[in-house]
Amino acid sequence: MKKAIWIIVVCLSITSILFAQEMLVNGTFDNGLDGWTHFPLMDGNHEGEVDGTDDGDGPAMGSGPYLWMFCEGTSYMNQCIYQPIIVQPGDTFDIDGAFKDMTGGELNTWWMELYVGFDEPIIDTDYPAEKGILNGFKTWDGCAAGIDGTFKEDGCVAPADSIWIAPNDLESDTVYFMIKTGIYPDNADPILYEVAVDEMTMVKRGGGSAVNPQPAARPTEFILHPNFPNPFNPSTTIRFALSAASEMALSIYDVNGRLVRTLMHETLNSGTYSIDWDGLDSRGNAVPSGVYLCQLKSGSMTETQRMILMK
Numbered sequence: 001m002k003k004a005i006w007i008i009v010v011c012l013s014i015t016s017i018l019f020a021q022e023m024l025v026n027g028t029f030d031n032g033l034d035g036w037t038h039f040p041l042m043d044g045n046h047e048g049e050v051d052g053t054d055d056g057d058g059p060a061m062g063s064g065p066y067l068w069m070f071c072e073g074t075s076y077m078n079q080c081i082y083q084p085i086i087v088q089p090g091d092t093f094d095i096d097g098a099f100k101d102m103t104g105g106e107l108n109t110w111w112m113e114l115y116v117g118f119d120e121p122i123i124d125t126d127y128p129a130e131k132g133i134l135n136g137f138k139t140w141d142g143c144a145a146g147i148d149g150t151f152k153e154d155g156c157v158a159p160a161d162s163i164w165i166a167p168n169d170l171e172s173d174t175v176y177f178m179i180k181t182g183i184y185p186d187n188a189d190p191i192l193y194e195v196a197v198d199e200m201t202m203v204k205r206g207g208g209s210a211v212n213p214q215p216a217a218r219p220t221e222f223i224l225h226p227n228f229p230n231p232f233n234p235s236t237t238i239r240f241a242l243s244a245a246s247e248m249a250l251s252i253y254d255v256n257g258r259l260v261r262t263l264m265h266e267t268l269n270s271g272t273y274s275i276d277w278d279g280l281d282s283r284g285n286a287v288p289s290g291v292y293l294c295q296l297k298s299g300s301m302t303e304t305q306r307m308i309l310m311k
Contacts, residue, residue, distance in 0.1 A: 001103065001204055004130075004203075007016075014092040017051045021203065021204040021267065022085075022201060022202070022203050022204075023086075023093065023177075023202040023204055024083065024084060024085070024200055024201060024202045025084050025204070026176060026242045027097075027199065027200035027201050027202070028064065028065070028198065028199055028200075029052050029067040029197070030064060030065045030160070030200060031052070031066050032051075032052035032065075032290065033050060033052065033067070033119075034081065035080065035083055035265050036081045036083050037082055037083065038050050038079070038080075038081050039079060039080050039081075039082075039121060039123045040079050041078075041079065041081060041123070041124060042078040042079060042121075042123070042124065042125060042126050042127065042180070043074050043078055043124065043125060043126040043181075044074070044075075044076045044077040044078035044079070044098055044182060045073065045075040045077065046071050046073030046075065046077040046095055047071070047077075047079070048069060048070065048071040048077055048078075048181070048182070049065055049069070049070055049071060049120050050068065050069050050070075050079075050081065051067075051068045051070075052054055052065055052067055052068070053065065053066065053067075053068050053116070054066070055145070056188055057138065057196075057247070058098075058100065058196050058198050059098035059099055059100040059148060059149075059197070059198045059199070060098070060100070060148050060149075060200065061098035061148075061149065061150050061198075062098040062100075062196075062198025063198070063199070064196060064198045065100075065198075066196050066198035067081075067197045067198065068102070068194065068195075068196055069181055069194070069195050069196070069197065070102075070192065070193060070195070071182075071183070071192075071193045072190055072191065072192045072193070073185070073190060073191070074184075074185055074189065074191070075185060076111040076182065076183070076184050077182050077183050077193065078126060078146075078180070078181075078182035079180070079181060079182060079251070080121060080178050080179060080180040080181070080199075081178070081179050082120075082176050082177060082178035082179070083176070083177055084175070084176055084177075085116075085119070085169070085174070085175050085176070085177050085202065086174055086176055087166040087174075088166060088169065088170075088173060088182065089166055089168045089169075089170050090165065090166060090168060090203045091165070091166040091204055092163060092164075092165045092166075092204070093116075093163065093164045093165075093166075093202050093203060093204050093205070094162060094163060094201070094202075094203045094205065094282075094284055095114065095116075095134065095135075095151065095163070095164055095201065095202050095203075096104075096131065096151050096152050096162055096163050096200075096201050097114070097151045097155075097179075097197060097198070097199055097200040097201065098149070098150050098151075098197070098198040098199045099112060099137060099147055099148075099150070099151065099196065099197055100147065100148045100195065100196040100197055101145060101146050101147045101148065101194075102194035102195055102196055102287075103192075103193070103194055104146060105145045105146030107137055107139070107145065107173055107183060107193060108139050108145050108241065109140075109183055109185065109190070110136040110144060110183040110184075110193060111136065111137060111139065111140075111179070111180075111181065111182060111183075112136050112137045112138035112142060112144070112179065112195055113129075113133055113134075113135075113137075113138075113179070113180045113181070114133070114135050114136050114151060114155075114177075114178070114179060114180040114182040115127060115131065115133050115134060115176070115179075115180060116132050116134050116175055116176070116177055116178075116202075117132030117163060117174055117175065117176050117178060118131070118132060118170075118171070118172065119132075119176070120174070120176055121130055121176065121178060122212075127178060127180055132175075132176075133164070133236045134164060135151055135155035136151070136155055136156075136180075137154070137155060137156060138156060141156040142149075142154035142156065142211045142258050143155075144156075147200045148308065150248065151275030152282065152283065153208050155277060162282055162283075163261065163262060163263070163282060164202075165263075165264055165266065167266055167267075167268075168268070169243060169269070171183065173205045173231075177202055179197060179200070180244075181195055190224050192206040192294075198299075203284075205278070213298060218275050221241060221242070221243055222241065222242060222296075222301045222303065223240060223241040223303065224238075224239075224294065224295075224296040224304070225238075225239040225240060225241075225305075226304050226305050227239075227305060227307050229311065230247075230307055230308060231308040231310040232256045232279075232307070232308070232310070233279070233309060233311050234278060234279040234286070234309075234311075235276050235277060235278045235279055236276070236277055236279075236307060237274055237276050238250065238263070238275050238276070238277060238305075239272065239273070239274045239293055240272070240273055240274075240296050240303075241270060241271070241272045241273070241295075242268055242269075242270050242273075242298065243270055244270050245267065245268065245270055245297075246267065246268070246299060247265075247266070247267045247298065248264065248265075248266070248267070248268055248296065248298040249264065249265045249295075249296075249298075249299065250262070250263045250264040250275065250294070250295070250296050251255060251263065251294075251295050251297070252277060252292055252293070252294055252295075252296075252307075253292065253293045253295060254287075254290070254291075254292060254293070255290065255291050255292070255293065259282075260281050260282070260287060260292065261277075261280065261281050261282040262282070263275055263277060263306035277294075288309075288311075289304060289309050289310055290308075290309060291307070291308055292306075292307045292308075292309060293305070293306060293307070294306075294307055
């Protein structure tokens with residue numbers, strides 16, 4: 001019996017790997033900037049530069065070649081690299097990457113932001129947060145100076161979760177993945193700004209998290225329905241209703257109140273929706289058997305349901 005269970009687990013693992021799909025081209029920067037577009041000057045005063053290198057000094061969580069992004073000047077600098085991605089409504093992506101402050105913490109006014117946005121960047125023009133900021137590092141949020149970590153573990157721009165779900169009301173199937181970085185020098189002396197990027201990934205999950213709007217009469221209440229099946233293994237469907245268009249978050253917690261994964265964090269129209277949870281945490285690891293809490297939050301309203309994963 002144990003052998004049969006082991007075979008099933010292996011098969012499920014292989015299936016998960018087969019259905020996962022890496023969306024970024026050359027996210028490891030093994031081929032320099034192949035697949036990426038570089039804008040050296042957005043709305044800053046100095047042009048930034050990028051260079052693929054393999055000198056062994058890259059991010060600790062990376063390996064091999066990495067991208068070196070730098071600029072020297074005395075005033076504001078802002079540059080980016082980006083590439084288009086084809087998505088479908090409800091597509092769910094895990095996003096991660098390795099980053100390093102190459103100055104060893106000497107800079108205290110720099111940032112590096114990740115975007116999944118709906119508008120293609122325009123050269124010489126800034127790309128503001130409302131166009132799709134996801135996460136990143138900012139010294140003024142206390143987590144960029146001296147950083148040598150990963151987006152999942154060390155990013156500090158809300159929402160901190162590393163999962164992005166393509167909204168149901170996509171106007172185009174093309175979105176833009178962007179890394180934007182820059183600095184506000186705080187003195188009159190020229191300063192050399194250097195950061196490194198490596199192992200950027202935007203992996204599409206194979207099923208398990210697509211959001212499905214349900215054709216039904218407009219709901220009059222804010223409701224989180226019990227998941228089905230419950231108990232479940234390995235996945236379960238969560239249904240909820242919004243009585244008005246609103247920003248909402250649907251999250252999974254363990255019984256100790258620790259966040260396991262945020263399934264959704266976006267603005268939805270009023271309606272009834274369903275989403276499948278595949279029993280994976282925010283790092284893509286299968287969670288153990290036990291009791292979990294599903295929480296739906298919108299504004300001042302919160303609903304919670306108890307779920308049991310039984311393996």
